[in-house]
Amino acid sequence: MTGKIRIVWVAFLLLQLLLVPVVFSAAPVSAGPESRPAGVAELIDRQVFSRIITWQRELQQRMAAQVRQCKAGGGMAGLLPLLAAAFAYGVVHAAGPGHGKALALGYVLSQRPSYPRGLLFGFCLALFHGLSGIAFVLVVRFLLHAGVGRNLAAVTRITRIVGYGIISLMGLFICVRGLMRLRQGKNDDCGREAENVRVGGYRNPVLLALAVGGVPCPGVVMVMLFAMSMNLIGLGIVLGICIAAGMALTVSLVVLVAVSGKTVSLSALSGSARHPVIDYGFEIAAGLLLLILGTLFLGANVMQS
Amino acid sequence: MENGALSIAGRAAGIAVLVALLSVIAVMPAFSHPHVFISQRITVEFDEKGLAGFRIAWWFDEFSSTMMVGDFDRDGDGRLSREERARMEKEASASLAEYHFFISATIVGKPFTPRYVRDFAVTQDGCRLVYRFFVPCHVTATAAAKRVVLTTYDSTYYSDISFAGETPVELVGAEPFRADVAVSKNREIAIFFGQINPWALELEFARK
Structure with missing residues (x-):
């Protein structure tokens, strides 16, 4: 990667640091109001989120109107903008929370896939998420x-x-x-491949995506129901697929970022025999973070009625 | 070629940055972000003593309306009959009560969350579902101005509540008093991992 791109990339990563206090200021275990004064980073971030939410609301309204138009006999002219709106809705919808981004990231970290494999996983994850929404309604x-x-x-x-x-x-x-690799890596290289086989047998990206993406997407469900209420079930299914495609785009971008980020960041740090240790250290830290956050949100959801 | 100390610091910084990136992406969990959009109008009602309460009306977006009506529409005609409506009112008010009707208020600085409401009614305005209810809130007016802030939000953020563009707030029976009402974002409350400030109605009133 050229020097300029590397600088831009590191700057982008550093910018994320601004968002860390925002992220950790959350208390997911409490369901009540949280009082805290607004900081600069928070204000910026809230703007972004508010913007995304507003877009989603407007897209939803537009789609509803367009579906009505199709029902009234708008024909092909009315169909294309509607499909485009559904695609856009998927992109924006997946930019919000969830939709497998954390899992896509976890996959990238644990499996160290090449770009094609990583993208395939992210793509399938979002696609299955949308398709299962359609299946759920049916x-x-x-x-x-x-x-x-x-x-x-x-x-x-x-x-x-x-x-x-x-x-x-x-x-x-x-x-x-x-941790296991860290211990192994200090001695011989041959141990690494054996570890790969023993711990974490989820190599196939499509299968894993299917297992995890089986969660129905409420956004797709609602669009399906709306179309069905007007007896346009075929249109509902097509819209669901468009939304899923839009979500796949967003999640694929995240995978792209993650795979590039890891490559660039690690190469930016390279230079000595301690490289493998840093490599594993990063994995351990990342795994720990996913574990902590996953458990926190799991607890929050279990506690909610 | 970097010297030993610099490269260690560099690596540490690199790891910190990567962890930060991870935390940003990873922490946007499969927590529900809004699928239901509510457009809200509030009428502030006064009686001879002062504030009597708030009459709230919620218009649901078309998609949500269709989904919710579909759940209760037994005969599948898209309209709610009297029985279907009654069932919906019963279930809706019961489940909303668990979330104190998404209302969090302060009366002269003291917190107030309604446990029950009056006149809960469900109607259909075209293709949109409408919930209406009255929140009793009696505050006697004095010569000194009193401040009441009513914030409406779903703490799980499955529903997004915002004020309607036209006549979001109205005052009824406020002639004997000096009353000022405004709509703004409540910056003291942040829901959804500190990302969203909910909308609030701010009322100040005093006896003339």
Whole structure:
């Protein structure tokens, strides 16, 4: 990587440091109001989030109007902007919290995939997340004849708990493996490959993405239901796929950032025989962080009624 | 070529930066960010003694409205019959009560969270679902101005509540008093991991 890009990249990473106090100022275990004065970093960050939320709300309104137009017979002319809006909705929606970004990151850290593999994982994760939203609606409505909204809230809570559980476990695996490698790495190199096989057998990106992306996306569910309420189930499915594609784009970007970041940062630090130790040290720290955060949010969700 | 001390510091900084990056991305969890958008209007009602309470109306976005109506619409005609509406009112007010109707207020600095409301009603305004209810809040007016702040927010941020663009707030029966009302973001409360400030209604009133 050229010098200029490296500088920009490091600057970008340093900027993230500003956001750390914001992030750690949260107290996810309390469900009540939290009082704290606003700092500069917080104000900037809140603007970004508010902007994303506003975009999402406006996109939702636009999509609703466009679906009505299609129903009224807008034809192909009305369809394309609607598909584009659905795609945009997916991109923005996934930029918000969740949607497998933490897991994509965990995957990148634990498996050290090449760009194609990492992107495949991120892509599949978001795609399955969207597709399972479609499947969820079809199953609950047509097979179970039950109310989707009510079930959605319950299913969302359960899948969130499962999701955090997976994040925590993944963090634990990464942490433990990093420690084991650290011990091994100090002696011989041959031990490393054996470790790979023993700890963490989740090599296949598509399978892992399927297991984790099985969580239905509430955004997709709502769009599906809306289209179905106008007897446009085919359109609903197509919109769901567009949203999933948009989400896949965002998550893939995150994977790209993560894979590049690791490569660049580590190469920027290279220079001596201690490189492997730093490598594992980073993995251990990252695993620990995922473990702590995963457990924190798991606890918060379990405690919520 | 860096000397030993610099490269150690460099590596430490590099690790710190990477961990920071990780924490930023990783901490945006699968916590629900808003799927429901509520547009809110509040009428501040006075009686002869002073403040009587707040009449709140929530318009749900089209997607959420369709989903929620669909849950109760037994005959599938898209409209809620009287029985369907009654069932919805019962369930909705019960589940909202657990979250004290998303209301957190202060009356002259003292916190107040409603446990119950009056006149809870569900209607359909076109394709949008509307919840209406009255929050009793009796505060006697004095010569000295009293300040009441009413903040509405879903602490889980599954729902986003913002004020409607037109006539977000109205005063009823305020003629005997000097009353000022404003709508603004409550910077003292931050929900959703410190990312969002909820909207609040600020009322100041005194006897003329």
